[in-house]
Amino acid sequence: MIAITLVDRVGSGLWASVSVLYFTYVSGLSMAEVGTLAAVSGAVGIAGAPLGGRIADRVPLTRLLPALQLLRAVASFALLTTDHYPLLLAFSAVGSLGDRAASVLTKLYATRVAGPDRVRYQAVNRTAANAGWALGGLAAAAALALGTTAVYRWLLAGDALTFVAAALLVLTCAEPPSASRVAATSKDAPRALKPASPWRDRSYLAYVATETVLSLDDTVFKVGLPLWIAHSDDVPHGLAPLLLVLNNVMVVALQVPLARFGTTTETARRLLIPLAAAFALGGLAMAFSATGGTATAICLVTASAVAFTLAEMLHATVSWELSVALAPETAQGAYLGVHGLAQSTQRGIGPIAVTAAIATGPLGWTAFGATIALTCGIQHRLVRDRLRRIALSVAPVTVSEH
Template sequence: MLTIALVDRIGSGLWAAVSVLYFTYVSGLSVAQVGTLAATAGAIGIAGAPLGGRLADRFPLTRVLLAVQLLRALASLALLTTNDYALLLAFSAVGSLGDRAASVLTRLYATRVAGPDRVRYQAVHRTIANAGWALGGLVAATALALGTTTAYHWLLAGDALSFLASALLTLRCGEPPSASRTVTTSKTPAPATKPARANPWRDRTYLAYVGTETVLFLDDAVFKVGLPLWIAHAGNTPHGLAPLLLVLNNVMVVALQVPLARFGTTTTAARRLLLPLSAAFALGGIAMALSASDGTVTATLLLTASAAAFTLAEMLHAAISWELSVALAPVTAQGAYLGVHGLAQSAQRSIGPLAVTAAIATGPAGWTAFGAIIALTCLIQHRLVRERLTRTPLSVPPVTVSEH
C-alpha cells in the first residue's frame, strides 16, 4: 500500500500543479467557469468519504479501493476527450468523488493492517505521499516549460495512468481483517440475526468531534490560499517567497512526520498533543500578523516562522487525528465512522478559503483571531473526547475475523 501511495501521489502532483492552467489554456474556460467547476466538483466530492467508508464495511476493502482507482482513472481520461464545460464539470466531479473515497479507504486499510501501530504506519504513508506529490510537481513544472497543449495532455494522461497503476498494485494487496464483515463459505449455517451496526450519524459526540476537526484542518487553506494571498496583499516581501514556503512545508513533513508520530501512538498521548497543537496554531497566527511590519527581512523571517508553526501544527494534528478518529469509533463500524470523519477535510476545502480571505481582509488582527480560534477549538476537542475515552477501550486493535 505504501508503493501505491507513492504512485498515486506522483500522478496527483502532475495534475494538481496544472489543473487550473489546463482548464484555462487548453479548455478555454473563463476564470469564473474554472472557479465554479472547482467549487462544484469539490462539493460533490464531499459525498465520497462517507460513501467509501460505508461500502468498505460491506464489501472487501481492496476490491472497493480497486473500483475507486479505476473510477479516478476513467474520470481523468474522460477530461482529455472534451472541452465542453458541462462534461468537464461532470468528469471533474466524478474524479473528486473518487479522490475523497480513496483517501478514506487508504486510512481504513492502515487501521485494519497496522492495528496499534496505525499512527506510525500513517506517518510513513504520509511521508511517502508527500515525496510523491513533490516529485509529480517537479515533473509538471518541467513539462510546463514547454508551454504546449501536448505537454498539458501528457500530464493529465500521466495522472490517469498513475491511477491505473495503483489499481493493478491493489490487486496484489491482501485483504485486511475486518470486524465489520465476516465471509464464510463453510456449510455452517449463518446466524439468523445480525447485531445492529453503529450509526455515526446518530452519534452526537462523534459528529461534534468531526465538527472540531473541520476547524483543525484549516492549516491546509493557509498554505494553498492564505500565505500566497497575504504575501501579495502585504507587498513587503517578494512574491517568490510563497512557493519557497510551500517547499519548506513539504520538506518539514517528509523529514519530521515519522519522528513526531511517536508522540501520539496511544489514545491518551494523542489527546495530550492537543495542548501543544493549540500553541502551534496560536503562534502561527501571531507570527503572520506581525509579518505586516515594514522591513522586508523582518517580514520574511516572520512569515517563515509562521509557515514552520503551521506545518508543525499540520503534523501534530495528523498524528492526533489518525488515532482519535479510530479510537472514538466502534470497531464494527470503522468504515462508516471514518467516512464521516472524512467529511471534515472535505468541508474544509470549501470553508478554508473563506476563512483565510476573511483573515486577510481584516489585517493583522484577523490573523491573530484566526490562530486563536483554532487554538480554542483544540481545547474544546481536548475536553470533548475526554468523557468518551474514559468509557471506551483505548487504542483497540482490530479484531481478526477468520474467513473460512
C-alpha cells in the same frame, strides 16, 4: 500500500500543478467557469468519504479500492475527450468523488493492517504522499517549460495512468481482517455486534466538527500564505514557493519521528495542547509580519510557515489515532467515512476563512490562530468525555474467589 500512495500522489502532483492552466488554455474556460468547476466538483467530492466508508464495511477493500482508482482514471481520461463545459463539470465531479472515497479507504486499510501501529504506519504513508506530490510537481514544472497544449494533455494522461497503476498494485495486496465486514455480513451475529451508525452518534459528530476547524492548516499553505505574500509590500513574492518547499521538506523529515508521541489514545489527546500553541503562534507570527520592515516580515512569515507546518504534522498524528480509537470496531469504515467529511468540508470553508483573515489584517490572523487553538481545547474535552463514557460502558469483570 506505501508504494501505492507514492504512485497515486505522483499523479495528483502532476494534475494539481496544471489543472487550472489546462482548463484555461486547453479547454478555453473563463476564470468564473474554472472557479465554478472547482467548487462543484469539490462539493460533490464531499459525499465520497462517507459513501466509500459505508461500502467498505461490506465489501473487501482490495476489490473496492481498485474500482475507485479505475473510476478516477476513467474520469481523467474523459476530460481529454471534450471541451464541452457541462461534460467537463460532470467528469471533474466524478473524479473528485472517487478521490475522496479512495483517500478514506487508504486510511481504513492502514488502520486494519497496522493495528496498534497505525499511527506510525500512517506517518510513513503520509511521508510517501508528500514525496509523491513533490515528484509530480517537479515533473509538471519541467514539462510546462515547453508551454504547449500537447504537454498539458500528456500531464493529464499521466495522472490517469498513475491511477491505473495504483489499481493494479492494490490487487496484489492481501485483504486485512475486518470486524466491521464480518458483523455487517453475518446473519447470525448478535445484535450488539451490528454496525453502529455514526450519523446517530452525536459526540462523534461533534468531534468531526472540531476536526473541520483543525484541518484549516491545509488551506493556510494553499491559499493563505501565497495570498498574504502577494498582497504584501514587504515580502518578495518568490518566498511563496520556497515556503511550500519548506513545508514539504519538514513533513518528509519529521512526520515519522513525531508520530511516536501519539501512539496511544491518551498521548494523542495530550498532543492537542502543543497543537493549540502551534496554531496560536502561527497566527501571531503572521499578524506581526505586517508591522515591520522587509527583513522582519520575511523572518516572521517563515516562522509562521514553520509553526503551521508543525501544527499540520501534530494534527495528522492526533487525528489518525483519535478518529479510529473513538469509532466502534464493527463500523470503522462508516465512522472514518464521516470523519473524512472534515477534510472535504474545510476545502469549501477554508478559503473563505483564510481570505477573511487576510482582509481583516493582523487582527484577522490573530483571531484565526486563536480560534483554532480554542477548538483544540474543545476537542480535548470532547475526547476526554467520550473516553470516560466508553470506559463506563464496559461491564466490570468479577473474579470469584475459591
